[in-house]
Each structure stands twice: as structure tokens, then as C-alpha cells.
Amino acid sequence: MQAEVKEIMPLEEMEQVAKQVRRDIVRMVHGCQSGHPGGSLGCTDFFVALYFRILNHNPSFDMDGAGEDLLFLSNGHISPVWYSVLARSGYFDVKELKTFRKLDSRLQGHPTTHEDLPGVRIASGSLGQGLSVGIGAALTKKLNADNGLVFTLHGDGELQEGQIWEAALFAPHNKVDNLISTIDVNGQQIDGPTDKVLALGNLRAKWEAFGWDVLEMNGNDLVDIIRVLELAKAKTFKGKPIMILMQTNMGHGVDFMMGSHKWHGVAPNDEQLEQALLQLISNHQDY
């Protein structure tokens, strides 16, 4: 397995990768003048930590992922960050990022298996479905005596979908304890702050009440992300599913996008792109 031979990437280098991923995100969204930069930038550090440190995964992709850790992205609209990290960790050529959301591309607006993109195991975009899928994959790992873990990521606004709570009930009842889910708590959704659109209340209390082991982390601090994800891994196979509440800033890394729901699904113009790229200097190469 790849993880056994790979050297652990130093933190400074991970920060450089994260900068480059953020450059990719704003350039991708600018390139097709559509897509979701806000949540993608907010979750960049999480994805970099996962793919360059936490996941035991193999870029020579296999759909079944036997023996690997699997990630299911439930809030599929933040596809730019996932595509960038998949490419930058070796699943496909970074040059392909320029095809994002364009005709005949494997990089559909929302992730899909329909185009056989390595790294993607299910379509997502219609919200609320990914937790159920993650549970299913985790159940199969147990049936197959496979010790790999299943990770899922969700937006906080996505929790307004009822299917999430069906899955929230199911996982603890069935002791799905090889599952680590994360919610990107950025407090923003398309129509405004989550508190105004449909408040989620006390998320820690809610998930604990459903029987999950709940952790919290700062999703824009690589050190904290790695610490908490390692802690979460240590808590697997102990009878409970694990939920991480991850605080992020929507648009993190680009000052004029930060913290605003207005950048949930809007592309920067030429001037804004230049402005953003000046704030994101990396020692890696653009695609």
C-alpha cells in the first residue's frame, strides 16, 4: 500500500501545496466563470491534510478501494478543491484541471463516476446523500474484514436535508465505528447565513444525542486538522461513529471572499482573479 512507503510531508510543504490548491481553485472557477470557490477555499486545508497525511490511499485508482481509506464528498459543489487535490496527489494530470466544467470534461460541475474520474466513487451534488453512502461503504468494509476507514465531508447547510438525520440515527444504532464524518461549519449557505436561513442549533449536542463521538477542530489550521484527524482515527473501532465539527472560513485565503456567503457560488472576474492570485503565492507550478 502506498502509505507504507510514502514519507510524511513536512508541514511547510503542505502549506505550499494548500496555497497551490487555492490558486487552482480560483483559476478553475474563473476559467469557466462558474462554480463554488467559497466552500472550496474553506475546505482546502482539510483536503490537503487528508490526502497528503491522513488517508491511506492509492492514486492508481480502484473503485472498490480494498484495504484503502475512502472519502465521500457529500457537498459535491466544492468539487474544485477535490479535483485539485486529487490531481496534485497523483490521481490524474494537473493539466486536466483547466477542463473544469467544460464540455467533454471528466471534471463535471459536481463530481461523478459517469466520466470515470479516478478518485471519485459516487456522484454527489444533490445534497444530503453522502452520509448514507459512507455508511454503506463502511458496512461493506466490515463484511469484507477490511480495516480501511471511511471518511465523509458535508456542508453545514446540507444538514437541513432530512436524509442526513436518517443516516445519523442509523450509524450509532448499528455501531458503524469505522466511519469518520466531518461537517464544514462555515455558517454560510446560498441564501445567507445558516442562522438566518434555517438555524442548525447546537450541533455538538445534536450529534451527541444521536450517539456519535463528536470532535471539533479549526479547519483552517493544518496543525489542528492533523491533530484532530489522528485523534479521530484513534477513536475508530470503539463502537461509535465519529463526527468532527470543523470550523472554517468560507473563502479562506482570499481576503475579499472570506466569510461571505456571496462567494458561495460566484466566479471572480479577471481583476478579482489577479487580486486573489497575488494573495496566494506558492512554490508549486500552476496547471
Next chain:
Amino acid sequence: MKKYTYTESKDTRSGFGAGLLEAGRRNKDVVALCADLVGSLKMADFIKEFPERFVQVGIAEANMMGIAAGMTIGGKIPFTGTFANFATGRVYDQIRQSIAYSDKNVKICASHAGLTLGEDGATHQILEDIGMMKMLPGMTVINPCDYNQTKAATIAIAEHRGPVYLRFGRPVLPVFTDPEQEFEIGKAWMVNEGTDVSIFATGHLVWEAIKAGEKLAELGISAEIINIHTIKPLDEEAILKSVAKTGCVVSAEEHNRLGGLGDSIAQVLAKNTPLPMEYVAVNDSFGESGTPEQLMKKYGLDDAHIVSAVQKVLERKKALAK
């Protein structure tokens, strides 16, 4: 004319239960999920023999479809079980995104399809499910006719790679097909050869078509009866071969006349050889409470309605010949 007899009557859903058990014995990757309707879906024998391969999801059909999709990753072959209404319309988007678009090897098994849930009424009946499922790219849609065929179909879909919608009913019906039959997905089954009219029937209506065929024979009309157990992919070749001989068509299904088998056949005819056609199907309405027999009669789904549809279509065929 071939004569169909039977010595026993059974429900098609019991055929599903028996088929699921057999599929489970043949392939260790077969798993079953149910949304609080184990008894209705006849899953008890599978659960007894393979308890670790069964997932009870509770009354949460959307979650069930997602879990089933996820279980395919790693090689499982999930069979989901609930009533047809909750197996399709309630979870259409989950099936669309997580199963069909994602090309997951899930078998969506739906009992109590059509009107025959009877007394429970329209909330628990569904007459739109074939249409919804056949419109999904990549989805195979199967509606077998009796206990034996449902059992054979259940075993066959476990061997087929890709998403499948398997539709069956509640009522107890004559068991008239071969218990040792091979089920070939997408291959129509010739029930009875004839020369005057082609009756293409699916599900419970195959038996009604057989009864209608006997009545028609008494009237001197030779009906060709073909069981279209697979609505998608449709056996266009069998349909065109039959109509080349008979020149007119009646379709028969326990479904809304919009979007079901009849429309699939009409499309084949329109593209190849437009011919007089009548639908035996529910006339774009919801169902209601009543016994299955009462409902089949009131909504025009019994043998008598097939006979009168044949008479109508023969009149049109005659008029065209003039």
C-alpha cells in the same frame, strides 16, 4: 393454442423471497436491505440463513438507497426491499444520483406495485413506477408474471452487473410458468403464438391476457400473447416480428397508461411500423381502496377489458385494410 394450467396459486413476492435466498446461496456478495417491511417482502428466510448479510434500515428509504449504493463499493450486491411507491417516487433523487448516474450495482426490489395493495388505497399504490424507473439511463426494469418467474428473475438480476428495478405485487396468482425456467433479461417470452392480434402483457396482466386469449379463441380470434417481463431493455425484435404477422397491438399492464409498457411499445411502432394499438392500463388516475379483484375490474385491467381492447383494435385494422 397452447393451454396454460396451474395446480397452485402463490404471490409473486414469495417468488422474490425464494429467489433472494437462492441468490444469496449462490453468491456470498448478495446482501439485503429492508425499510421495516421484512414480512411484506418475504425476506425472512434470507435473514435466517444470512443474518450478517441483512441490513434493517428502519422507516428511512432514502438512507436505504444511499447505504445500498455505498455497499457496492467493495463488491457487495445489495437488494433493497420496500413497497414500490416508497422504492421509487419517494427516493427518486437518491436512485438517480447515488445509484443510476453513479452506475451502482443495486437491485431495487419493489413489492405491492400497481393497484393490488387494494384496501390500503392510493397512498400505498403506485401506477407511475415503471415510467420513473425506465427513464433513468442505465436502469434495467423487470416486471415478472408469476411466482416462478419472479424467483427466476431475482436469481438472474444478481448475476447482472448494473442497477435493476424489479417490480412485483401482493396478490396470490396462478403459478403457470416452469419452475426450472431460465430468466433471460431483455428477452420477451412467447406465451402463445397467434395471427390476428399481438397482446404484449407484463406482470399480473400476463395471466389476464391468457384468460382473454381463451375467450378470444372462442370468438374465432387468434391472439399472439407475449410476456414482456423486461420493459427495459425492450425486446424490440420480438415485438416487430410479432406485429409483422398480426398487424395490430394491445398492450396490457398494471400501470398508468402514460409512461409504462404501452408507451415503450408505441415508440417502437412509431419509429418502425405505425399500427393500430390499444392500451389496457389505468387511465391516468390514482387508485382507491377496494379488493384487488374489484380494483382490476373498475380500473379496466382484467381479461374482459383485454378482450374488448382486442375487438376495438381489430375494427381499426379492418378499417385500414379497406
